[in-house]
Amino acid sequence: MPQQIFDVIVIGTGAGGGMAIKTLSEAGLKVCAVNSGRRLDPQKDFRNHRMPWEMRYRGFGDPQTRIPSQPDFVNTEYVSGAWEHELVHTTAPGTQWLWPRCSAVGGKTNFWGRSAARYAEIDFQAASLDGVDVDWPVTYDEMAPYYTRVEKMIGVASTLQHRPSNPDGSYLPPMNLRCFDMILQAGARKLGIPYLPDRIAQLTVEHAGHPACHFCGDCTSGCEVGAFFSTPWFLLPEAEASGNLDLRTNAVAKNVLLSDEGKAAGVAYIDRTSRQEYEVLGRAVVVAASCLETTRILLNSRSSRWPQGLANSSGQLGRNLCDQMYAGVSGYLPQLLGQPSFPDNVSDSSIAWMPRWQNLNHPREESFVRGYSVYPDGGCWEFPAYYDDIEGFGASFKREMKRRYPTPVSLMAQIPTLPSTKNYVDIDPEAKDSFGIPKLRIHFRWGENELKMWEHAKHACAQVLRASGGVVESVDEEPQLPGYSQHEIGTCRMGKDAKKFVTNQFGQTHDIPNLYLCDASVFVNGTDKPPVLSILAFSLRTSEHLAERMRWAD
């Protein structure tokens, strides 16, 4: 029997892949989705409504299987088996890079931070304003309708804010500010710094058939009622209902297959359990495995025809790796000492933010170009991580821990890195992962612009805290390690010139017309905003472009 030929093979089921799968299958195309991990069972795999003492290691995870080089959430006991413990990258000398990978169906959307601001015209056309690097091949006006449709699909809570770097969208009622928010907002106001409800994809009311949030506050362990956007709750059910989706789980994509004519013909994957290699064939291929994994797959799809990696006639595949630097200032608000506890943790992350306020009047008013945003957080969290700020032991220590409980606050800057020729990825010539697939090698260092932003952010955050009547306890001496944000961007950049960019403005590779990329790898540069909402909007646009082309081809 001849092998089935699908219309489209999609690698990955996260934000980019999930949107592509839904859009293409609802357009009547036969879609095969290849996902490296298993499906999660929210009732079983998410332990978000457990108290820490209900777990053997109190939620810290089994010390024996912890990977110290990975952030805590990879080792957590609150989620079983979603985060990969194997590292599939190496680092060049002088590079440190964290690469938390979520292989489960839905990828990192199962656990994401839900902050969902639109990119703005000053992000897309930043190069025209400040002369650094290149513009995106799209304008905000072109993207705005896609953002609106995505917001209506997923539900985003916020307010209209009328800020030049933060175009307003279509919003559900905002989350309410808590005591420490009100205090910090009053402090920020004195300095002319905005402190506003974030755009947050958490359902403050029922939305599009999904239940309203119950504000238990453990979102990053997964939501078993689907009250915030993730592809297994929002996009994949609709794709499955179309009857056009074949979802292959535990299928670790290895490389893209090429036809004799040089077009994408399918995907080779390894079954995680049997370790057998399989091929699945299609008329078009969408790679949406997350920025770095997509790049790794294309680099590993080398052949005599594409010795430097697939669709890499520009030589730009793997270049211009961008990240967001996270670094913060923490302290406490003495006003709240000894006050009764308050349910501050309603979201497991910030619900407010201090959106970019730098370089807005003039693109060069600061010593750096572009800008950063700050996420404030604090109050009564489950674990009192401020214990390090209190000296000593005994009854006085115990009392002080209690007095401080409502008071801690932190201000964390989200700082985009500028594209740089020094920051790139290639394939490690020797190291392979446990499936025999060559590992990615990462070359990355913070650049001058982002370090200047961090200096600026330190002062600004400390000022806001002091203007709020707060006490600064610590200023991060070092930012979080590169990769910590999981907001890597830009190794397959989009642009009109086929000699300088990997894809065109539709995420279609310049070299291979039936090969599309649907994740943050196509983004031109990072911004002060997190990428997920934009990944969804670009993926929607790319998928409709592809569906239209395939309809036309028929």
Added chain:
Amino acid sequence: MAGQNVERREILRMLSMAAAAATFPAFSKWSFAGCSLPSSLAQIQPAVYQPLFFNAAEYALLERLASIIIPTDDTPGAAEAGVAEFIDVMTSRDPDLQRNFRAGFEWLNAHCKKLAGRPFLELASAEQISILEPLAYRKKFRPGEERGRSFFTLMREYTVMGFYTSEVGLKELDFPGLRFYAESPACPHQDDPEHRHLPPPQF
């Protein structure tokens, strides 16, 4: 797919199921921290626990240190929270912790013998405190006790981890989470944004 169009009532049912299912099988060992068992202080007999890693002498020292760091006063402390059990379980799975705790205990006992002629547990309470204070308060630091200070930091860290992840520890803080709200809780002092006119501190 299950979960779409879930009624609020259904959510509450699922949540109560999750809470019931949460009793971890190995829970008997966590008796003093667990919610499924009576929490009255009379029930507490930490000696029943069979340590997985530490020997009896080490375990007794561990318990004493944890109780000094977070004592039982008008509210439960490390003893009632099963902190020593927590540290033993974590340590049994971590060779680095094993080395660090064991070396720390040895340092502490040798240090006590040098200063007071007896190991830590044989000292009077007040003497124990005066041995620990120079390891814990910057103003009282003494040269030559660097290893002791880093051990005390580790001991304190794990005591805090164990205590504030137990039921009595989170009750001590009145942890308000994992409850369900119809809308996100808002600051109740809307007319006092800077919070300058709050009622006097309760604690």
